[in-house]
Amino acid sequence: METVRVDATLLQQYTGRTIRIIGKLEDINYQSNKLTINSNGKVTLNINDSQLDLIKNGKNNSNKSVNIGNFIEVIGFINNDLTIKVIQFFDFGDNLNEDVLNKLTTYIHKVPELFHET
Numbered sequence: 001m002e003t004v005r006v007d008a009t010l011l012q013q014y015t016g017r018t019i020r021i022i023g024k025l026e027d028i029n030y031q032s033n034k035l036t037i038n039s040n041g042k043v044t045l046n047i048n049d050s051q052l053d054l055i056k057n058g059k060n061n062s063n064k065s066v067n068i069g070n071f072i073e074v075i076g077f078i079n080n081d082l083t084i085k086v087i088q089f090f091d092f093g094d095n096l097n098e099d100v101l102n103k104l105t106t107y108i109h110k111v112p113e114l115f116h117e118t
Contacts, residue, residue, distance in 0.1 A: 003075055007105045008041025011082045021084065022073045022092065022101055025066070028055060035086075037072065040102050044083040045074060051086060071096045 003020040006013075023037030033052050035045040047055070055066045066072070071092040076084040 005105055005108050006078075007039040007102065008043050010105070011043065011078055011084075015078045015080060015082065018075065018077050018087070019084070020073065020075050022071055022096070024098065025068050025070050025072050028066075028068065030056070034083075035072075037074075040105070045076065045086050045089075046079070046083050047086045047089075051089070066091050067094075070094050071101075 003018050004014060006019045006021050007023075021037075021039050021043065023039030023043055025035060025037055026042075027034075027036040029035070030052065033047050033049065035047060035055075037043050037045060071094065073090045073092060074084060074086050075088045076086045078084055
């Protein structure tokens with residue numbers, strides 16, 4: 001499945017599509033099955049019960065602990081309300097450079113032929 005990498009500033013442009021996004025986990029709402037990440041702006045992620053169970057048990061698809069302050073990569077579908085329905089997520093730990101992530105996303109969209117099939 002080909003996905004385009006986005007951040008919060010590009011969500012509206014890709015509504016209704018499957019995307020890939022990396023952000024710093026800021027909040028886990030266990031009652032509403034929602035996560036909040038910061039990816040050049042706030043993004044709300046909708047997770048299902050199975051994904052929530054993985055988080056509650058301290059694990060995710062990459063078999064690492066999921067902690068607030070860690071960076072997670074999400075493959076998901078952008079809903080009309082600009083929330084993301086999570087298909088899969090991976091914990092990247094807390095040692096990523098947000099500036100570099102933002103620049104990478106910018107360059108991907110400036111020169112898409114280097115990163116995506118056209």
